[in-house]
Amino acid sequence: xxxxxxxxxRSMHQLGAxxxxxxxxxxxxxxxxxxxxxxxxxxAARRSGPILGLTLSLAWSVAAGAAAQAPSAPxxxxxxxxxxxxxxxxxxxxxxxxxxxxxxxxxxxxxxLNALEQRLEQLAGGTAVAAAPSAPSAPSAPxxxxxxxxxxTAAPEAVQAAAxxxxxxPTPPAPExxxxxxxxxxxxxxxxxxxxxxxxxxxxxxVSVIGNFLAVGGQNRVSTLPSSELRESELGLxxxxxxxxxxxxxxxxxxxxxxxxxxxxxxxxxxEQLLAKVGRMxxxxxxxxxxxxxxxxxxxxPLTVVNLLGGEEGWIGTGVSxxxxxxxxxxxxxxxxxQVFRGDSPNLFAAQRRGDLAYNGHYRVFRDLSxxxxxxxxxxxxxxxxxxTLDARTILQGLDFTLRYKPLVTGLYHSLVVRGEVxxxxxxxxxGEQRALGWYxxxxxxxxxxxxxxxxxxxxxxxxxxxHTDTGRALILxxxxxxxxxxxxxxxxxxYGLEEQAATEALFQLQFAIGAHGAHPF
Amino acid sequence: MxxxxxxxxxxxxxxxxxxxxxxxxxAAAAKLRVVTSLQDxxxxxxxxxxxxxxxxxxxxxxxxxxxxxxxxxxxLQLSRANLLEVxxxxxxxxxxPPLIDQSRNDAIHPGxxxxxxxxxxxxxxxxxxxxxxxxxxxxxxxxNPHYWTDxxxxxxxxxxxxxxxxxxxxxxxxxxxxxxxxxxxxxxxKEKEWxxxxxxxAGTKVVTFHESxxxxxxxxxxxxxxxxxxxxxxxxTPSHTLEIVNLMRAQKVPAxxxxxxxxxxxxxxxxxKSGAKVLVFYPSxxxxxxxxxxxxxxxxxxxxxxxxxxxxx
Numbered sequence: 001x002x003x004x005x006x007x008x009x010r011s012m013h014q015l016g017a018x019x020x021x022x023x024x025x026x027x028x029x030x031x032x033x034x035x036x037x038x039x040x041x042x043x044a045a046r047r048s049g050p051i052l053g054l055t056l057s058l059a060w061s062v063a064a065g066a067a068a069q070a071p072s073a074p075x076x077x078x079x080x081x082x083x084x085x086x087x088x089x090x091x092x093x094x095x096x097x098x099x100x101x102x103x104x105x106x107x108x109x110x111x112x113l114n115a116l117e118q119r120l121e122q123l124a125g126g127t128a129v130a131a132a133p134s135a136p137s138a139p140s141a142p143x144x145x146x147x148x149x150x151x152x153t154a155a156p157e158a159v160q161a162a163a164x165x166x167x168x169x170p171t172p173p174a175p176e177x178x179x180x181x182x183x184x185x186x187x188x189x190x191x192x193x194x195x196x197x198x199x200x201x202x203x204x205x206x207v208s209v210i211g212n213f214l215a216v217g218g219q220n221r222v223s224t225l226p227s228s229e230l231r232e233s234e235l236g237l238x239x240x241x242x243x244x245x246x247x248x249x250x251x252x253x254x255x256x257x258x259x260x261x262x263x264x265x266x267x268x269x270x271x272e273q274l275l276a277k278v279g280r281m282x283x284x285x286x287x288x289x290x291x292x293x294x295x296x297x298x299x300x301x302p303l304t305v306v307n308l309l310g311g312e313e314g315w316i317g318t319g320v321s322x323x324x325x326x327x328x329x330x331x332x333x334x335x336x337x338x339q340v341f342r343g344d345s346p347n348l349f350a351a352q353r354r355g356d357l358a359y360n361g362h363y364r365v366f367r368d369l370s371x372x373x374x375x376x377x378x379x380x381x382x383x384x385x386x387x388x389t390l391d392a393r394t395i396l397q398g399l400d401f402t403l404r405y406k407p408l409v410t411g412l413y414h415s416l417v418v419r420g421e422v423x424x425x426x427x428x429x430x431x432g433e434q435r436a437l438g439w440y441x442x443x444x445x446x447x448x449x450x451x452x453x454x455x456x457x458x459x460x461x462x463x464x465x466x467x468h469t470d471t472g473r474a475l476i477l478x479x480x481x482x483x484x485x486x487x488x489x490x491x492x493x494x495x496y497g498l499e500e501q502a503a504t505e506a507l508f509q510l511q512f513a514i515g516a517h518g519a520h521p522f
Numbered sequence: 523m524x525x526x527x528x529x530x531x532x533x534x535x536x537x538x539x540x541x542x543x544x545x546x547x548x549a550a551a552a553k554l555r556v557v558t559s560l561q562d563x564x565x566x567x568x569x570x571x572x573x574x575x576x577x578x579x580x581x582x583x584x585x586x587x588x589x590x591x592x593x594x595x596x597x598l599q600l601s602r603a604n605l606l607e608v609x610x611x612x613x614x615x616x617x618x619p620p621l622i623d624q625s626r627n628d629a630i631h632p633g634x635x636x637x638x639x640x641x642x643x644x645x646x647x648x649x650x651x652x653x654x655x656x657x658x659x660x661x662x663x664x665x666n667p668h669y670w671t672d673x674x675x676x677x678x679x680x681x682x683x684x685x686x687x688x689x690x691x692x693x694x695x696x697x698x699x700x701x702x703x704x705x706x707x708x709x710x711x712k713e714k715e716w717x718x719x720x721x722x723x724a725g726t727k728v729v730t731f732h733e734s735x736x737x738x739x740x741x742x743x744x745x746x747x748x749x750x751x752x753x754x755x756x757x758x759t760p761s762h763t764l765e766i767v768n769l770m771r772a773q774k775v776p777a778x779x780x781x782x783x784x785x786x787x788x789x790x791x792x793x794x795k796s797g798a799k800v801l802v803f804y805p806s807x808x809x810x811x812x813x814x815x816x817x818x819x820x821x822x823x824x825x826x827x828x829x830x831x832x833x834x835x
Binding site: 335 | 597
């Protein structure tokens with residue numbers, strides 16, 4: 001990962017998609033949703049015949065027990081509740097209470113086991129398999145074909161479990177009961193006393209969704225944003241691939257379509273201080289292009305990105321990125337990133353031949369000036385085909401600067417981020433090269449634990465016609481109800497050079513995040 | 523031709539100095555480099571590792587351990603580390619995972635010998651026994667991560683650290699074992715002293731700012747009856763503050779424990795209304811400069827508490 005989010009949003013764990021990393025999905029709503037589907041299974045079981053019903057209910061008892069056993073699962077089972085109780089200094093009441101619970105559980109389980117065994121005998125009837133405890137899986141096989149696969153594979157486990165001492169807790173079906181079983185991955189050899197129903201979830205990627213709602217007031221005849229819009233629903237899927245790599249997907253749903261905003265694998269164990277990414281990714285050009293929209297300190301992209309990097313989306317490339325640490329003396333961090341992408345990016349690059357590629361290089365230096373203050377400097381250089389003629393190229397140059405101040409003791413309440421970028425686009429095109437310049441400067445100050453105020457000045461020539469310059473200024477106020485939601489208002493005035501139009505607008509943004517807890521952006 | 527001679531001598535001297543300079547880092551490089559998320563872990567590691575280790579803590583003792591910036595300078599520290607010690611239980615979830623990925627250091631990835639989750643084996647409290655949602659605030663689904671405030675957990679951690687250091691540096695095994703024994707002996711003696719100091723106040727009710735103290739309260743038998751935060755990670759609200767004032771009046775709670783990095787405005791207000799005392803309670807080594815090690819942490823907090831309680835009696 002070559003770039004860091006640079007929002008002042010120290011508490012925005014969730015919205016820090018740039019820096020979001022692996023999470024263990026634990027007790028998250030999605031599982032519950034899955035659990036809610038479980039009751040559908042018994043109905044299916046009834047349709048499929050009594051034996052299947054039996055195997056299913058056995059599978060349930062196992063799953064319930066397994067959920068209660070898993071130490072980290074927030075199971076509602078009494079056994080799980082008893083664990084913290086046992087950790088307290090035990091009072092005589094506690095002990096008596098626990099004994100009672102255990103006795104009750106034992107009675108309950110014995111009764112249920114007896115009942116199930118009786119049913120088993122009745123159903124197995126004259127067949128020869130009745131004697132062998134593991135055999136009932138055999139009769140279930142001929143009946144199963146028409147049924148969903150999960151019950152049929154759950155059956156052997158269930159019977160094994162019934163033969164073994166039941167783990168605990170006669171709770172109703174636990175969240176990840178039969179529905180979660182992955183037939184192909186874990187067939188019958190799953191250990192009876194373990195958590196077979198959960199194993200399929202262990203390696204699922206952590207999932208998060210970030211909603212980005214934007215409402216706009218005022219008039220703008222040039223850049224027409226709708227009055228209200230769910231601008232983006234970003235689905236993040238992240239997990240470790242294997243000992244050598246991790247993968248991150250960010251699928252960006254608009255109101256009508258889906259884009260793969262990013263989808264890449266990161267090789268984290270390369271030699272020579274290298275870090276490589278392959279796939280589709282936001283390009284490490286400048287300070288903010290590599291950031292997702294929702295981690296920016298503004299609800300909109302600055303004019304430099306809009307005019308010089310292809311529009312509100314910025315530059316997203318598909319290809320390869322390699323970054324190497326180049327440590328400097330005095331614990332100064334420096335990193336060089338080289339990237340090669342397909343030579344296509346909307347409004348920026350257009351390849352006419354397969355060999356027309358876009359290249360980007362970024363060098364970044366970071367240094368702590370003091371415990372509370374640090375500075376980042378970045379240099380970027382990129383070029384690629386712009387498609388106007390067979391050999392026409394656009395060269396991009398950038399210089400970025402970020403200063404952060406956050407006293408450690410009072411850092412929860414006060415911080416300051418000042419940043420600025422200068423960019424130049426040299427676009428070869430019929431009629432002569434267009435040399436467009438753009439810049440912005442912004443500051444964001446944290447007033448209180450949940451309040452931030454900021455300002456931004458900006459100006460950028462049009463990349464295709466550098467005679468025309470757009471300018472803008474904006475004031476931003478942000479409130480964070482919690483780490484997982486954010487309200488933001490921006491008052492923005494822009495002047496569009498080509499159209500000779502001025503626009504004053506108010507943007508209201510509401511962002512909210514669910515799912516895995518992401519890393520805070522930096 | 524006199525000139526070359528002094529310059530040759532100078533050259534030799536320079537070369538020697540350079541060699542010495544090179545040799546020094548080599549000697550240092552022989553030490554195990556341990557990066558810890560908290561200064562508490564660094565302190566215990568120093569005690570157990572002695573001069574065979576050098577430690578670096580990412581979070582300072584006076585900053586909120588939940589909100590540490592993922593600074594690139596930490597990437598450098600991690601890229602050189604032999605061992606990374608973390609609190610686990612998602613305490614570091616906001617900053618450490620991206621740092622580990624960027625460290626280019628395979629040895630400290632979770633699952634490697636160079637990654638040590640110190641919560642393993644410790645007495646972890648408040649493991650959720652029901653389904654957790656964020657309606658409960660910023661809850662930690664694996665249990666309360668502030669477990670190092672129980673000195674018995676300090677013992678567990680020291681043993682885990684000694685075992686891991688021995689695994690990574692078998693040649694130092696005897697040293698680590700000796701240092702661990704000394705640490706445990708001192709901890710045992712100190713625990714007796716602390717327990718004796720706190721014994722008269724067993725059962726004392728306290729309100730804390732954040733849920734940082736269940737392990738401390740359990741060990742020293744304090745009763746936490748409320749928190750200034752309405753929910754973990756949610757700043758105080760007027761209605762909740764009023765509830766806490768009423769609760770403290772009704773139950774005659776004598777003290778509010780506040781971590782050094784929280785704003786004391788609300789606790790001071792509550793104290794004023796309820797007649798309780800606000801006590802800055804340090805959750806970590808380095809919380810103030812006088813807390814130099816893990817023993818100093820308890821010395822300071824306990825002495826402050828005892829002094830405050832004596833004042834109220």
